[in-house]
Amino acid sequence: MIRLDELRTALSAVTDQAWLADAVASVAVDPAAVELRFAEAARRGGRAELSVAPRWSADEAVRTLLLAALPVAETSTWAQNLYWHGDAGEKRAVLKALALLPVGDECLVLLHDAIRSNDPRLLTAALGPFARRLDQAMWRQAVLKCVFMAVPLNQVEDLARRADSELGRMLSDVAEERAAADRKMPDDALELLASIESSINLEACDAHF
Amino acid sequence: MRIFDPHIHMTSRTTDDYVRMADAGVRAVVEPAFWLGQPRTNVGSFVDYFDSLVGWEPYRASQFGVRHHATIALNPKEANDPRCRDVLDVLPRYLDKDGVVAVGEIGYDSMTSEEDSAFEAQLNLAITHGLPALVHTPHRDKVRGIRRSLAVIGASGIDSGRVVIDHLNEVTVELVRNSGCWLGFSIYPETKMSPARMVELMRRYGTDRVLINSAADWGHSDPLLTRATGEAMLTSGFGDDDVDRVLWRNPMEFYGQSGRLDLTGAGGTGLPFAGNSIRRGGSR
Structure with a gap:
């Protein structure tokens, strides 16, 4: 099973690192910020398939890192919330992230x-x-x-x-x-x-x- | 002939329609949120409808090689129903989605004060979410409805180049043409515009800022009338490039202003367009 640090490394060549760092930090401080960050993850973080992480695309990896940055006590509630209100891409990302989250x-x-x-x-x-x-x-x-x-x-x-x-x-x-x-x-x-x-x-x- | 239908209610159409549209050259569509014929009685009905417009319907379209995007809004007719007003509160969530390329259909149905406030509020949402706006025009009292729409649009501060006024005809085209807004025309079997009349209009006014749609929905309509209009253009002396401009490049340019248009798999060629992802993986 892939690990969070492997996804982070895989994104280093694909995704705007300043944006990603800012997004992850903002979610840790203000969990509600995850709604917008999650929705815009593909158009801001890219959609490329990650060569070093088979079957993962950049947007899925970014969304997983956002979920992982949430306070532990709120992770499960947000994961469910983002799934139920997500488009197909967001839903898919939540499903793939679950195994890597404290849920x-x-x-x-x-x-x-x-x-x-x-x-x-x-x-x-x-x-x-x-x-x-x-x-x-x-x-x-x-x-x-x-x-x-x-x-x-x-x-x-x-x-x-x-x-x-x-x-x-x-x-x-x-x-x-x-x-x-x-x-x-x-x-x-x-x-x-x-x-x-x-x-x-x-x-x-x-x-x- | 490659076709981008900028206004078509695929939720009302069958898979047979998708097959025939794909065969006719329709590679991309935008489906605006609208009235479903049967009035809705609560916000939850809208939520399920919007979820379908960013979830199931794009998937269904993709099965036939058609790229599907949506516009999201509380339509003018149901803006009058107090049971539906709170739909305005759930809109921001949808206006951040990748597949949403405009706020719409907004505008007027009966020109009530409820419609005024919903229209104004949603033009503001378009501005704050960086999206263009798709403005429906009323069936009844159309000229006055368009004048009032243009006044509200002007007061909102949205750039007129980011607004399309839809369902125009011979009587209303000049009003909108002078406003700087885009000109939308719905080609219907009987009402609104026909392919032949549309060709005449383009002879007179050109193809600049013109969007042609079939608007096909649950009423008497035909999703292939975009193609029929392209063919009518060719037999009337317009060239392939004119047809491509009206039926492909114009809608791409208008909705491309969202920065969210993704025509991957739509058979479109060329480079990323104005920050929009044409290839899977995008330009980043």
């Missing part, structure tokens, strides 16, 4: 909301490291939603470890429906199904011998 299960509602959405940018952002707090039933639904929306499964954190036989059953049902409709199953979903089935077979062998 807990009270923020799971944000993941639930993102998983209900039909926007793949929100769905993938909800399936990062913070998703370890999701219960298994919700997590399986989210993975299945990725398959339906053709979102690459390599965006799902911890997929191999967490995939279980119930997810295998759900995937195999999808495969059956797709076959009946003469529609293709995404390759990565087929691979996941195969790997779940082979591990189940291995367990069955272990049990037998």
